[in-house]
Amino acid sequence: MPSTPKHPPLLISQLSQQRVFSQLSAKSRDTLAGQFTLANATxxxxxxxxxxxxxxxGLILSGTVRLSDPDLNLSVQLEAGGLFGFGATPATQLATWQAVAAADCEVAWLPADALAQLCIKHPQLAFFLPSLQPAHQPPAVPAPPVSESSNALNLLGTPIRSLIKRPPITVAPDTSIQATAVLMRDRRVSSVLLVEQGLLFGLVTDRDLRNRVVALDLDISRPVSDIATLAPMTVSANSPAFEALLLMARHNIHHIPVMEGGDILGMITATDLTEQHSTSAVYLAGDIYKQSSLDGLKSISTRVRQLQQHLAAADASAYSTGHIITAITDAITIRLIHLAEAQLGPAPVDYVWVAAGSQARNEQTAKSDQDNCLILDDAFDEAAHGAYFKTFSKFVCDGLAECGYIHCPGEMMAMTDIWRQPRRVWAEYFRKWVDSPKPKSLMLTCVFFDLRAIHGQAALLDGLRQQVVQHTKGxxxxLAHMVSNALKHRPPLGMFGQITLIKGGDNPHTIDLKHTGIVPIVDLARVYALAAGVTVANTHDRLEVSAQAGEVTEQSARDLRGALEFLGKLRIxxxxxxxxxxxxxDNFLALEELSNFERSHLKEAFSVVQxxxxxxxxxxxxGRF
Structure with a gap:
């Protein structure tokens, strides 16, 4: 828009009448007028x-200007003499509002740096100008409250090798129990490693001495290998600390040897990761396995929310938070299975309890329902074994519901007869879904193609999974039908790139972070994985492996992983x-909760997915025709 000559009478008049610039002397206003550029708009x-x-x-010389936030569907109207933009528009709106001519108008524009210099010379003007700092700069993120738990949880991104406090304490397998106990006392350690010819043989802890020696009155002159855990689980020195935490939480163990190749570097204990017993995933899982009743599990499950709050305060990644929260769900599920078997007796045939949906993908948060199923050995006979597994699965599913994991609204649970079947029936389910991809089949596919064994004979699932991906690859x-189904979940972006909010229902003026944010990425990753024949279930890992297989470019996979992590952290x-x-x-986010910086990145994440x-x-x- 063309500029007009400086110092027009209308500009001088408006400056003298405007409540901000009327504070200046006539000479200062005249000097200031020379820095404005005038523009007309229809x-x-x-x-x-x-x-x-x-x-x-912007200073409105004539006409009307409408300021609006298209994402929040908010607007205000300004008349002649009104100011908008840098300085005048509040900082919280500055980067997200736009200005449109509501009627033919003339506007005088003053560059931001010129206004900043003016306020240095005339600091009293700051009283009228609420946003003298550029709002497009990222806002400062307040530091989380300092606590032992947040310090500990910040270790989630720390390599395990940095937590090793001392060289490994080792003994030969034929060392006596008594000599081993004396060594542990003298070195003030709670565990030792059994090593033979430089190779890790086993692990002994003070708990082993208590439970396997003292409690059983065992001869302390016997070799320590008699009470050791042989071939113990290990972690790599370069792995992030949260992997050790997950291993401890899932298997209810408190000591893990750290390896670098075939070399033993040391030992990591639960207390090395965190001293906060009440909210640590390790100790929480340990407490879960100690419970002998459903009431005890219900009581302890309330701490899951506190765990997520501590993870959020510690700025843990969405990826690691999902794994940790899911590990607790796994522990509660396994303990319910133990309680069911204690009440009903051992299962009459082999089975595997399988998680589906977000639990299978290790992507749960404190707001999750349950999706699960039961795969039975083909030796299963309905007449002989049906009543047992019906009661068994109902006990576990109802127990999960009591612990806060509500029953699946679609009844996709092991307690539903159709989802509690022998392996051969499951194989036929998948064959029909793939060969006849009707709408219901596609919906079921989205749930049951994300599967992970929780307890039992994992081989029942592994063989089935391999069979299925071979059938879907290529x-x-x-795949065309799966894509069509996946595209039903769209990011909430309007035609011009603005965020569209929910207009009615129980959560108006919000966005659904789960179904319109995270689910579209989950759906994309699932299609890539099926096309590549990839068996991993976690969305982040699927994108990484699918890129390696050539189903999606490395850059696109990185963009989707970044979008997934950003949306996941917003949700958490x-x-x-x-x-x-x-x-x-819940999953319904109001944009007012976000900074301008976050809102900008939210649009970018949605744009990547779109x-x-x-x-x-x-x-x-x-492909569908």
């Missing part, structure tokens, strides 16, 4: 798009805020 013209208001200050008809932080306020956690949905849709556009 009704409907965009004066400043989203993100451009921080660049300059199956363009099936949103739920942590709700729980801190005594509210039930673009790659379009790419995948084009790839399989003809």
């Amino acid at each position: 009704a409907g013209a965009t004066l400043a798009a989203q993100g451009r208001l921080p660049d300059q200050l 199956n363009s008809l099936f 932080a949103h739920q942590a805020r709700q729980m801190a306020q005594g509210q039930a956690p 673009t790659l949905q379009g790419v995948l849709g084009q790839r399989y556009a003809g």
Whole structure:
């Protein structure tokens, strides 16, 4: 828009009447007038798009200007003499509002740096200007409260080798129990490693001395190998600390040898990871396995929310938070299975309890329902064994519901007869779903293609999974239908890139972070994995492996992983805020909860998903016909 000569009478008049600039002397206003640029706009013209208001200050000389936030569907109207943009528009709105001519208007523009210099010379003007700092700069993130738990949880991204406090304490397998106990006392350690010819043979802890020696009155002159845990689980020195935490939580162990190749570097204990017994995943899982009743599990399950709050405060990644929260769900499930078997007796045939959905993907948060199934050995006979497994599965599913994992609204649970079947029946289920991809089949596929063994004979699932992915790999008809089904979940972006909010129902003026944010990425990763014949279930890992297999470019996979991590952290932080306020956690985020910086990145994340949905849709556009 063309500039007009400096110092026009209308500009001088408005400056003298405007409540901010009337504070200046006539000479100062005259000098200031020379720094403005004048522009005319017709009704409907965009004066400043989203993100451009921080660049300059606008003074309306004539006409009307409408400021609006298209994401929140908010707007205000300013008349002649009004100011907007840098300095005048509050910082919380500055980067996300836009300016449009509501009627033909003339606006005088002052560059942001010129206004900043003016306020240095005339500091009294700051009283009228609420946003003198550019809002497009990232806001400072408040540090989480310092506590032992947050310090400990910050170790989640720390390599395990940095936690090793001393060289490994070792003994030969034929060392006596008494000599081993004396060594542990003298070296003040709670465990020793059994090593023979430089190779790790076993592990002995003070718990072994108590439970396997003292409690059983065992001869202390016997070799320590008699009470050792042989071939113990180990971790790599370069692995992140959260992997050791998960291993301890899932298997209810407190000591793990650290290896570098074949060399033993040392030992990691639960107390090396965190001293906060009440909210540590390790100690929480340990307490779960100690419970002997459903009431005890119900009581302890309430600590899962506190665990998520501590993870959020420690700025743990969404990836590691999902794994840790899911590890607790696994522990509760396994303990319920133990209690069921204690009550009903051992299972009459082999089985594997299988998690589906977010639990299978290690992507749970404190707001999760249950999706599970039961795969039985083909020796299963309904007449002989049906009643046992019906009672067994109902006990576990109802127990999960009592612990806060509500029954699946679609009844996709092992307590439902159709999802508690022998392996041969499951194989037929998958064959039909792949060969006849009807809408219901596609919906079931999305749930039951994300599976992970929780307890029992994992081989029952492993063989079935391999069989299924071989059938889906390169199956363009099936994959095209899966893509069509996946594209039903779209990011909430309007035609011009603005965020569209839920308009009615129970959660108006919010976005659904789960179904319109995270689920579209989960769906994309599932299609990539099926096309590549990949068996991993976690979405982040699927994207990584699918890129290696050539089903998606490395850059696109990185973009989707970044979007997934960003949306996941928003969801976790949103739920942590709700729980801190005594509210039930949900997935519905109001944009007012976000900083301008976060809102900008939210749009970018949605845009990445939208673009790659379009790419995948084009790839399989003809495959359904």
